[in-house]
Amino acid sequence: MPDLGQAVADAGADSYPRIVAALIRITGDWTLAEDCAQEALTMALERWPQDGVPANPGGWLMTVARNRALDVLRRATVERRKLQELALLNEPVTREDEEGEEVVDDRLRLIFTCCHPALALEARVALTLRTVAGVPAADIASAFLVTESTMTRRLTRAKAKIATAGIPYRVPVGPALAERLPGVLAVLYLLFTRGYDADGEPAFAAEAIRLTRLLAELMPGEPEITGLLALCLLQHSRRAARRDDDGNLRTLDQQDRSLWDHAAIAEALALLPATTGPYALQARIAACHTTTPTDWPAVAVLYDQLFSLLPTPVVALNRAVAHGYAYEPAAGLRLLAEAGAGGALDGYPYAIAAEADLTARAGDTGRAVTLFEQAAAAAPAGPVRRALLTRAEELSRNEEP
Template sequence: MTNLDGVFRREWGPAVAALARWSGDLTIAEDAVQEACAEALRAWPRDGVPDSPGGWLVTVARNRARDRLRRESVRPGKELAAVMDDIVARTDGTDPHPVRDDELRMMFTCAHPALDRQSQLALTLRLVSGLTVGEIARALLQSEAAIGQRITRAKNKVRHANIPLRVPPAELLAERTPHVLGCIYSVFTEGYWSTAGPSAIRDELCDEGVRLAGELCSLMPQEREAHALAALVLLHDSRRATRVDAAGALVPLDEQDRRRWDRGRIARGLDRLRQAQGSTGPYLPQAVIAALHATAQSWEQTDWVSICAAYDRLLQITDSPVVRANRALAVGFRDGPEAGLAALDRAADDPRLGHSNLVATVRADLLRRAGRYAEAARWYRTALQGNGSEPGRDFLRRRIAECGG
């Protein structure tokens, strides 16, 4: 039997996006897809997974939504029939809007300026990408309770303020593009560095992030930051197959077999990087860092000077504590672990890292490389307490053992 959880995760976003476009209501769309998934859990083990599981879910969800609309409506029958005809008409015929992809369409819709930035992101990651509240909380460095409340308030605001579930006119797409870029990268990141569960990598989310980045480049070919994001995810993704061994255990970058990196994806990523030149957003320096790793002949030949310079440029664009912590690790490789620890101290107390184990992980690694094994083991244990990924926890346990802990 196919792993149904993986199927549901892969098909959730497209199904919700399609139902939201069909019904015009986020809550109805999400509830209908949940009901369809519940029906699939009953039917598929008995009848087998259909050839098109996504199409099956959308069909069943549309029927559930139609039933709900008819049950809950207090309109006279003729008026309700007219409403239903209008809904059907939205999905019939040729759509003249330039956004063809339902998920991209939903991302642009959720970027409505009436919603604050964090609500836009949380709502999109839940509805479009199917991330759980816990996964979104870890991605945004917030508590699960806060994210759950934010998503509920955003959905209520969309409903009560009658925010239309449609893409803005083409001339207004650019102002919502940063939100869409952020959502696509969050989807890819949760796949590439899975924060919870039994697998270190979630292939369906990696694939979806790469696909959506490419779709956005096709939609907005002059948008340099879209090309920068596409370069970033392609260059990272070129290493996906070597990030875990045959048993599913994490393999750090300095131990990966570079001969197995996907050269086709590296070439495509470098081509996107060339098209991104001149971008002033945060994805270009990140793509440069990824390119420097992807093109280094060996770990020892990595250009840490240029990588640190790219981090410095990134900090000029976004004063992120996550960037500061990662830069500290790069400084440790450029100037030695003690220099890296000093740089980390300047970022460690940022309250925005309160829900992350990043500082503990970086500090432990730098201490290990400095030969301060007892201290490293203590910080690896601290990092272990905040890691929800089983492969991640196993990796930290191995490091503790290596340090004599």
């Protein structure tokens, strides 16, 4: 007997954003759209065990959700405007709107609306998780380290701002699209890193990959979308090898590469764009780590290119590490000092750890131990701090006569 719960979950993962996006376009009511989509999933759990999984599960869910929205609107008002909205419920999910906008998928409209720059970055991530991905507010709240009621209020305020600020429910066109796309990709990558970080929620990383894959399908030919997808796949492919049996982090050279997801790596390598946008460059850097040994000179060259596009302290930090491994530790330490000029990296545990690692490779073990301990003190409690203290202890033991 098929797992009906899993059948509903699979259908929901694909259909939830379609349903919500279509109902938001039609009714303009975000809460109503989400409620109706959730009720359709609940009804599937009740009905499918009795009636069986329908031939078109997504179509079944869409019909139930539309009918529920129809009932709610009928009971709520008899105003002409609402009656006109009811008539629209029978229209196809995608259509050309009144402004002559090119026909696009409603899910694409939804992603760009949730990621509008008028919203705070954290609100964009949370709204994307809730509305596009259908993640429960309680799970989002846990990831953001707040209570469910606090997260619910934040989501409500974000939706209210969309309404009061008149944020259009559409995909920008022309130059505006080029301006807005990096912001959308930044939200998806931040969502990925929230799931991929040492203390992250793995499901969020998987959801970010799914949404980026969806964006790539809806906007084919955009190399930075393809670059981001390749980058996420390459990083996520190593998840199973990142910890030992006790939950401690393993560095790249310590990982058992047989545990890597080689199918994901192959997919990512086939996707790698030839362009030199920020995500494409980062994906190509990640691809260098799939070889044995890592091609550090190639990594250093790619980081030089990335730094010319994104001269941020974190990119400068990673560039310094790459040069330290590609050439000599002293070269990396010089670049690291430049990156930290003006206090840009003061107190940043990963910068202190990078200096410690390069210092150890340069032969100054005693100072390296001190730096690893400083990095651990600056890092939050958890696997990263444990890994830094372990490295300090290993160096101390090796230094003993």
